[in-house]
Structure formats: structure tokens, C-alpha cells
Amino acid sequence: MTFNLIALSLIVLGRSQRMFSIPAETMAPRYLFWSSLLWAGILVVMIAQAETIHWLRAPTWVVILAAPIVLFPSHFKEGLRWRYIRCRSDSGAIALLNGVQDSERAQFLAPYTDIVYRVGGQMRARRLDFFAPGYQEWIGRSAADLFGDREAPRACTWHCRVVKTVTAHDGIAARLFGIAPRGENTRAELFVVLDPNGVVRGLARACSTSALLNTVLYLNRAPNTTLTGYVRSYDPALQYTLRCVEDGKLSTGTTRLPATMPRQ
Numbered sequence: 001m002t003f004n005l006i007a008l009s010l011i012v013l014g015r016s017q018r019m020f021s022i023p024a025e026t027m028a029p030r031y032l033f034w035s036s037l038l039w040a041g042i043l044v045v046m047i048a049q050a051e052t053i054h055w056l057r058a059p060t061w062v063v064i065l066a067a068p069i070v071l072f073p074s075h076f077k078e079g080l081r082w083r084y085i086r087c088r089s090d091s092g093a094i095a096l097l098n099g100v101q102d103s104e105r106a107q108f109l110a111p112y113t114d115i116v117y118r119v120g121g122q123m124r125a126r127r128l129d130f131f132a133p134g135y136q137e138w139i140g141r142s143a144a145d146l147f148g149d150r151e152a153p154r155a156c157t158w159h160c161r162v163v164k165t166v167t168a169h170d171g172i173a174a175r176l177f178g179i180a181p182r183g184e185n186t187r188a189e190l191f192v193v194l195d196p197n198g199v200v201r202g203l204a205r206a207c208s209t210s211a212l213l214n215t216v217l218y219l220n221r222a223p224n225t226t227l228t229g230y231v232r233s234y235d236p237a238l239q240y241t242l243r244c245v246e247d248g249k250l251s252t253g254t255t256r257l258p259a260t261m262p263r264q
Helices: 002-014 036-052 054-097 113-126 143-147 211-216
Strands: 159-168 171-179 190-194 200-207 226-232 241-246 249-251
Touching (some): 143 249, 171 200, 190 226
Antiparallel strands (some): 171 226, 190 241
């Protein structure tokens, strides 16, 4: 607790010149250490003082018991917000994995899309972060070469549609959007889009929340299980299929994508 208090004081003093220009930035949350160690230390000090100061006992225990109840709405709101941001960020990441320039999704990663594309290209070249597993190198390769005869007896019955065309390295790509039907196994997060010849033409990613966690932590208000993906070199005349990838195996179940020409 002493470390936290000293660190907070030094940060505030170091930013004292900004008190006049931007007062709210002086103690902005991103500059402070509001760690659980600090709050636990304050509670320990209160309990220790209550042992010698009798009138402090009742207020101390009231604070300890009431704090979780009072703070729950704030934690719930922040948890729901960050869950939503996580799903949006995943949709931006899958766009970069597919090598497409989808400004609507790239803005979920950073407000300046040109920086997203430049840094994304550097990360791709160095195989950093979500490029490290090498999923982006699956595009253009045969599913038989990638997975062989490794299949998982999983259903893949998502309700998908093509919603928009975007720019890709090799021409036009189509953005997919899907919703999992009720009761569908949503443990798999990575999907591949195959053309009629069994060649991978795109990747998709699902964002799902456990039904138990959604009920207990988010009061059934977390984002629904959705899927975002892309089809490179999209041809509406072809019949594409969606299959999930789980533990290095391709699902036996497939989802046929409707052959439609999306909006530009």
C-alpha cells in the first residue's frame, strides 16, 4: 500500500503542469495504480485499527460487507463493455489475418486505419501476435494438404450470409457474418471457408460467451455468439462452405454460404 501511495504521489507531481491545461488528465485512470493490493491494504489497516478503536468496528465491517454490493454494478458494466470490445477486436484481427482492408473492422483496433494496416503488415512479416500460428498462410492451400484425414465429428450449422465486399491484396473479398443456432456447439473459434475444390479461400472467427458465465456474470446481456470472416477472390457463382477447425482437425459438418452479391 505504501508503494502505491508513493507512486500515485510521484505521478501526480510529475504531471502537475497539466493541471492548468487539462485538469482531468492529471489523475486519469491510465496513469494510476489502483491495484487490488492497495484496496486490500486499506481494508487490513481498517481492521487493525478497529481492534483498538472500538467504535470503528461496526463501520469497518459494514464497509467490508457492503463494498462488493456497491461496486458490483460498476464491475458489471465494465465487464460487459470489455467483453464487447474483445469481440469487436477479434473481428478486426480476422480482417488482418485474411489480408483485407476493411475500415469498419480495422477501426476496432485503432482509430487510424492507415496505422493499423502498416503495423499489421509489419506484424505479418515478422509473424507476431495473432500472426504467429501462421493461419494466414492457409489461404490458397488445399484443405487436404493442411488437415489430411484429420476430422472431428462436429456440427457446423451456422446461419451465415455475405454482407459486404472489401478490398484485398488480390482483388475483391467478401465479408461474412454468422449467428450460431440455439444449442450449437460454439467451442470452436476458428473457421475456414472452402471453395468447391476444397481450397481455403478465407478465415473466420467466432466470438462466444459461455451460457453459464453469461448468466452469472453478465445477466444474459453479453454479445450473442457471432461469427465474422472473409472470402478472398469472392465469386458469387461458386458454392462456398464453412467448416470449423478444432484441435487441428476439420469438422465433418459444414455450412453452405448463400451465393449472393453483397453491397459494395
